[in-house]
Amino acid sequence: MPPHHRFPLLVVDIGNTSTVLGLAEPDQGTGELNLSHTWRLRSNRELLPDDLALQLHSLLNLSGATPPGSAVLSSVAPPLGQNYRTALRQHFAVEALEVSAENLPDVSVELDQPGAVGADRLCNLYGAGRYLTHHEYAVVVDFGTSTNFDVIGRGRRFLGGVLATGAQVSADALFSRAAKLPRIALEAPATAIGKNTVHALQSGLVYGYAEMVDGLLRRIRSELASPAVTIATGGFARTIQGICREIDHYDETLTLRGMVELWVSQNQASVGGW
Numbered sequence: 001m002p003p004h005h006r007f008p009l010l011v012v013d014i015g016n017t018s019t020v021l022g023l024a025e026p027d028q029g030t031g032e033l034n035l036s037h038t039w040r041l042r043s044n045r046e047l048l049p050d051d052l053a054l055q056l057h058s059l060l061n062l063s064g065a066t067p068p069g070s071a072v073l074s075s076v077a078p079p080l081g082q083n084y085r086t087a088l089r090q091h092f093a094v095e096a097l098e099v100s101a102e103n104l105p106d107v108s109v110e111l112d113q114p115g116a117v118g119a120d121r122l123c124n125l126y127g128a129g130r131y132l133t134h135h136e137y138a139v140v141v142d143f144g145t146s147t148n149f150d151v152i153g154r155g156r157r158f159l160g161g162v163l164a165t166g167a168q169v170s171a172d173a174l175f176s177r178a179a180k181l182p183r184i185a186l187e188a189p190a191t192a193i194g195k196n197t198v199h200a201l202q203s204g205l206v207y208g209y210a211e212m213v214d215g216l217l218r219r220i221r222s223e224l225a226s227p228a229v230t231i232a233t234g235g236f237a238r239t240i241q242g243i244c245r246e247i248d249h250y251d252e253t254l255t256l257r258g259m260v261e262l263w264v265s266q267n268q269a270s271v272g273g274w
């Protein structure tokens, strides 16, 4: 297949709350693959392959984008991964690369059960690559339904991490158990000492959450042999990253760019050809 038929590259990160999609194309000058479009959809596990194909078709049309020539799929919300795979095959004639530990020979997953690691965490491993120039270790904090801490070692080593209850899930759990508490927006109040119910709740949920994140990052850092760089990503990261003291960078598209890097790493043989 002539190289140009493989672009654009579609990357699809299917989480438990959102499905984030990106389209990447080679830069005219450098040949580097850059994201030209990104979209965020609700992950709806009821959707069938034809539904997903329609959604994707509409998104591409709305944005005036070229249909994909290749694709990478990462899913932690079955059966959406399988259904996207079928949609891409049947409607776009694309055979997607599925992210899993066994599909990535260049990654060393240093866990008790390497196959059990979430695909999104492997994408973050690739996304962390560019932060590892001056550090041996990186910690990606991915604020999704769950808040994942992915500890990455230079040389594509997945060293382990932490899975913490997500901020929205914590908030929902509290509201469902406490009859008099109002539902609130997860925003930082002006001060930690709240003068009303809403601000007091926001303080607990947002500042409390930030302290949990900072505390875990300090613990993780203390267990590593040399300093680690830390990067925040995921839906809730925008709100919380500025409040956390232990977070060095905020990178909204780290997971998607990781998926692009992953695709490149699995297609090394043809690098330079596109």
Ligand SMILES: Nc1ncnc2c1ncn2[C@@H]1O[C@H](COP(=O)(O)OP(=O)(O)O)[C@@H](O)[C@H]1O
Pocket (backbone or CB within 6 Å): 014, 015, 016, 017, 018, 019, 043, 143, 144, 145, 146, 166, 167, 168, 169, 234, 235, 236, 237, 238, 239
């Ligand atoms: N665009 C957004 N801006 C701010 N918060 C968001 C946004 N999208 C999702 N969130 C919040 O982020 C969390 C879920 O993140 P998301 O990346 O959608 O999860 P997942 O990776 O599990 O699909 C929830 O707390 C949600 O309220």
Ligand SMILES: CC(C)(COP(=O)(O)O)[C@@H](O)C(=O)NCCC(=O)O
Pocket (backbone or CB within 6 Å): 015, 016, 017, 076, 116, 117, 118, 119, 120, 121, 144, 145, 146, 147, 148, 163
């Ligand atoms: C921890 C997760 C639920 C996070 O999913 P998300 O919050 O992004 O929807 C997902 O990465 C997962 O199902 N992981 C499998 C267990 C593991 O990584 O150890």
Ligand SMILES: [K+]
Pocket (backbone or CB within 6 Å): 013, 014, 015, 016, 120, 142, 144, 234
């Ligand atoms: K995610």
